[in-house]
Amino acid sequence: MDKSKIAILSTVNNFLLYEKSSSLYPFKIQSYVFDGRNGMFGIYSILYMMKIFKNKEIDWLVLMDEDALFIDSDLIYPIIDKMKKDNYIIAGVRDGGSLPERSGSPYAMNPFFSIINFKELKKIWNKKEMLKNHYINEDEFNDDLSTLKYPFNKMSMSEPYYCFYFWLKRKNQKMLYLEVDLPFDDDKITNVVYDLNKKAILYHTWFSREYGDIRGRHTNRIDRVFNVFENTNDSVTPNKIYKDSLFPLKNWFRRLKKNLLKRVMKTGFFSYKSNVV
Template sequence: MDNSNIAILSTVINKELYKKSSQLFPSNIQKYVIDGINGMHGLDSVFYMMKMLRGRNIEWLIMADEDVLFENTKMVFDIIKKMESQNYSVCGIRDGGLVSHRIHNPYLINTFFSIINFKEIEFIWNKKEVLKNQYCIENEFQDDLSNLRGSYDTFSIYEPYYCFYIWLRRNKKQFLFLDSNQPFQEDKITNAVYFEDKVLLYHTWYARSYGINKKHTVRINKILELLKFENKITQNPIVFKHKTFFIIKSVGKLYKRITMRFQIMVNK
């Protein structure tokens, strides 16, 4: 497979953890980072991703948070081959019914790990249309959910970024959903993601707490030990930082508060 058109992107809030986890990322592909320390994440990160990566000749984009620890990176390329041959546009795990603390929409994915056909999405990209899709319709999607082990809500719009995936589904883009569970007795948070019944990666969650909170630091370090991690490689990703994002968001929130107070006064 030609890796020149494959890239991996992480929205990073914990640089210390990224320096470690990125050493376990698939090799020989371009690595990109969106600096999320200023609060950029979720849907804002998706929009910034589409802006900054357009025109870079990327066909397949792997999206992985810094708390994703890969066990078998070669599987990523096997997944891409399957997506390519079977016309899948998006791959990930359902955001409900699999992980005990994710009880939201099973028709959509959680962005901690996904693979998207970036070239295909880039061609149809329309930010305004994406924003119009933050709603659910009863029985719109016909997925077989009978094998889901946990709780879920098919009408959930819990995450603001859901509109991105709902928009893709309404544009008839096919989703490849991977299986996931929580394999450790002593760690009720970390989940494993599988491809063809083999562990692809572990998602540890709580990236923000690594190096700060003892419980989560110890827990994540145990997974690194399990993977026989050795801190050797220095990564040099291309980093994108929206320098005015925090100011723009703060002004926007202030404007909303003032507008709401004004409306309350008018309605009295």
């Protein structure tokens, strides 16, 4: 495996937490950061990812939130081998049904941790086509959901990034869903992600935005998870930190356009015009 073609991407909202978690990243793997403090995350991070990395020599891209910490980072490599052998486009955790914190779509993944066959994704990438897939048809997908432990909603459209995963499924791309569990009796939020042999890859604590906030209830809980084992490694210096400085302005115009369109539709302007024509 050519590790020079593997990269880790973190969309970071809390750099204090990133300094701790990045120290556990795989050795000598290139690392990149998107500065998400201006609200750029989720589907917008995915779109930015495809724009920034389209010409980079990256075959495999690992998405890793700053509130996730590796237990054994080397376990990503057998997953990549499996994905390459069996033609999976992405591996990750279902957003609904796998965890008590998430009851959305069981067909989509939560992007806190994913492994993407980026080389193949670039071959099929079509931004406009992907964005048109933000809808769900009843019983459209035939996933076996019988083993899911927690509530989910097959018709959920709760996250804007669902269109990315629905688009992949409608393109007949294979998605490898990883198992998760709750590893601590006194913490019903943090989860552990397993590899294909039920070995623990990482912990995910959630609520990175509240870390370091003395008013928040999550700082002490997250610290307890990070202190499960002693870490003497230095934090990773990313190959590059990217920031879309215009994102807040573009997002403001995007919301304005959406609200204006809703108002126009509510007034019946288009139906009136169509009747005239």
